[in-house]
Amino acid sequence: MKYDRAAYISLLEQLVRKYPKEKQFHEDLGYMLRDTDVPRAIEELNKVIELDPQFGAALNDLGRIYRKTGDYEKAIDAYKRYAAVYPGEADPFDSMAYTYLRKGDFDQAQAKWKEALAIDPSKEASLDGMFYLSALKQDYLGAKEWVDRLISSSKSPAEIYDAHINRALLAFWLGRCDGAKGDLRVAADLADKISNQSMQILADFIKGCFSLARGEYELGRKDLQACWDYETGTYQLDLPERKLIYGYPLVLCELELGRIAAAKSRWADIQRYLKMPADADAWDMALMLDLLSVEIQLREEKVQLAVGLSERARGLKPPVVLSWIYRPAYNLIPFKDVLARVYQQNGEIDNAIAEYERLTTIGPQNISRAWIYPPYYYRLGRLWEKKGDKVKAGENYRRFLDLWKDADPGLPEVADAQKRIAALKGG
Numbered sequence: 001m002k003y004d005r006a007a008y009i010s011l012l013e014q015l016v017r018k019y020p021k022e023k024q025f026h027e028d029l030g031y032m033l034r035d036t037d038v039p040r041a042i043e044e045l046n047k048v049i050e051l052d053p054q055f056g057a058a059l060n061d062l063g064r065i066y067r068k069t070g071d072y073e074k075a076i077d078a079y080k081r082y083a084a085v086y087p088g089e090a091d092p093f094d095s096m097a098y099t100y101l102r103k104g105d106f107d108q109a110q111a112k113w114k115e116a117l118a119i120d121p122s123k124e125a126s127l128d129g130m131f132y133l134s135a136l137k138q139d140y141l142g143a144k145e146w147v148d149r150l151i152s153s154s155k156s157p158a159e160i161y162d163a164h165i166n167r168a169l170l171a172f173w174l175g176r177c178d179g180a181k182g183d184l185r186v187a188a189d190l191a192d193k194i195s196n197q198s199m200q201i202l203a204d205f206i207k208g209c210f211s212l213a214r215g216e217y218e219l220g221r222k223d224l225q226a227c228w229d230y231e232t233g234t235y236q237l238d239l240p241e242r243k244l245i246y247g248y249p250l251v252l253c254e255l256e257l258g259r260i261a262a263a264k265s266r267w268a269d270i271q272r273y274l275k276m277p278a279d280a281d282a283w284d285m286a287l288m289l290d291l292l293s294v295e296i297q298l299r300e301e302k303v304q305l306a307v308g309l310s311e312r313a314r315g316l317k318p319p320v321v322l323s324w325i326y327r328p329a330y331n332l333i334p335f336k337d338v339l340a341r342v343y344q345q346n347g348e349i350d351n352a353i354a355e356y357e358r359l360t361t362i363g364p365q366n367i368s369r370a371w372i373y374p375p376y377y378y379r380l381g382r383l384w385e386k387k388g389d390k391v392k393a394g395e396n397y398r399r400f401l402d403l404w405k406d407a408d409p410g411l412p413e414v415a416d417a418q419k420r421i422a423a424l425k426g427g
Contacts, residue, residue, distance in 0.1 A: 008032065016044070023051040027058050034065050041065055054085050063095055072103040090116040090123050097129055101136075104364030109133055122153045124162075131166060132327070135173065135371050136362060140403070143170055161190040161199055165206065169328060172210055173371060175407025175414070180210060201230045202328065209249050209332040212256070221253040232273070241285050243273035245329040251292055255299050263296060294338050298345065331370050337379065349383055356380040374403040378413050381420070390424045397421045 012029040019025055030044030042065060048058035063078035076099055083092035097112035110133060116126040131146035147170060151163040168183035184203050191199035204223045211220030227246040247270040254263035270292075274285055337359055343352035356379060360372050381396035397417045404414055 005032070021051065023048045023055060023058075026051070027055065027061070030058065031061050034061065034068075038065060038069060056082050056085050059085065060091070060095065063099070067095075067099045067102060072099055075099045088119060090120040090126065093119070094123065094126050094129065097126070101129070101133060101369060104362075104366075106133060106137060106363075124150065124154065124159055127153065128162070128166070135170060136369065138372060138403070140170065140174060157190045157194045158196075158199070161187045164190070165203070165328065168206060169331065172213075173374065175374070175404040175411060177210055177214060178408050181207065197230065201227050205246060205249075206328050206332065208253075209328075212249050212253055213332075215256075217253050217256045221250065221257070224250040224253060232269075240273045244270055244285055244288055247273075248288065248292055249332075252295060255295060260296070260299055263299075267292060267296065291336075291338055294342060298338070298342060304346075336368075336370065336373070337376060340379070344383070349387055353380065353383050353387070356383065374400055375413055377403070378417050381417065385420065385424070394421060394424050397424075 009029070009032050012025060012032060015022070015025040016029055026044045026047045030041045030048065033041035033044065042062065045058045045062045045065070048055050049062070052058075059078050059082040063075045063082065066072070066075035066078060076096055079092045079096045079099065082095070083089070086092065093112045093116035097109045097116065100106070100109035100112060110130070113126045113129045113133070116123055117130070120126070127146060127150045131143050131150060134140070134143035134146055144167075147163060147167045150166065151160065154160040154163050164183040164187040168180040168187065171177070171180035171183065184207055188200055188203040191197070191203060205227045208220045208223030208227065211217070211223065224246065228250055231242055231246045247266060251263045251266045251270070254260075254266060271289065274289065337356065340352045340355035340359070343349075343355060356376055358366060359368075359376050360380065362369070362372065377396045377400035381393045381400065384396060385393035397420055401414065401417050401421070404411070407414055
């Protein structure tokens with residue numbers, strides 16, 4: 001039977017009217033309204049806290065809503081009250097840490113995750129947070145240590161699956177696609193073992209994105225098509241952002257294969273799904289759709305139109321929780337440098353350089369909390385070289401080669417960066 005969110009909300013509204021002193025009904029209604037009516041959700045949760053100041057779930061939900069709306073100070077205050085209600089619990093510190101991560105205060109995020117781990121050394125969410133933060137700061141050695149610790153401390157098949165997905169993402173980020181595929185095979189086997197097709201599909205999605213990034217478009221299209229077929233056929237929940245997540249790289253594969261008509265047709269399919277009610281726990285779907293439109297226009301050489309659209313679509317804010325499907329999708333949705341490529345195709349080299357420098361900077365000034373893709377340094381080096389600045393070109397080539405020093409053999413970007421550095425020295 002299909003889940004009817006609107007009917008459930010209507011039932012809860014009747015219950016809170018009939019039983020205004022029943023805090024659980026107010027809490028449930030506030031939770032259900034968190035995506036569709038934020039002011040009312042906050043009102044309902046505050047009613048819970050008035051009825052019971054020790055109601056931790058309401059404080060947690062309140063913090064999550066404030067975090068999603070960008071009111072980080074109120075979110076942190078709610079989590080501090082949650083921590084005071086439940087001393088000795090790791091969850092409030094974990095929630096505070098992720099709030100600081102979104103805010104761009106990485107030192108505080110790290111401190112709060114360490115507080116959570118001091119309470120519960122095996123807390124998966126906090127180990128995972130330290131892993132993600134390390135990779136975000138480009139401390140990949142630290143990220144490797146955290147993900148290995150996550151794998152060794154995981155107990156359930158689902159936890160082990162998540163940890164191997166993380167390690168696959170990290171390996172790919174460092175140019176080691178072969179190693180990444182090994183972890184994906186382990187994850188896929190675990191999904192099969194517990195008969196979880198959604199987990200299997202996510203592994204296929206990641207593999208398809210890897211193939212797309214490596215230029216193996218037909219191979220990527222095959223895996224991504226399987227994901228799309230599952231999401232639009234077997235899977236019954238009306239979560240349109242998942243249709244966008246699985247359809248986005250599939251459209252890119254069609255474009256890279258020169259099938260513009262097919263790409264447009266798939267793009268139209270995605271738009272139809274986005275007319276359904278959305279789960280706002282994801283990120284800005286309209287922005288992602290704009291980015292995909294830019295990719296199509298770029299292939300059709302409608303550069304001026306693409307510039308205007310892509311300048312509005314600058315930077316994907318993170319989803320409320322970077323877990324399950326959202327983490328790999330948020331980092332792997334290719335390619336976030338579309339605006340830089342539009343500028344470059346339009347001959348606006350200075351603007352292209354500025355955009356790549358934004359993409360390779362993390363912190364409060366940049367709303368993105370996605371990992372920095374190392375090939376961006378290579379692309380930035382080429383732009384500086386085109387401008388005639390050998391020093392900055394060399395700095396970016398060396399940064400790229402340092403990050404990909406253990407990459408799979410034969411990668412064209414590595415060979416080209418090495419050749420260009422040698423030429424810069426010779427010149």
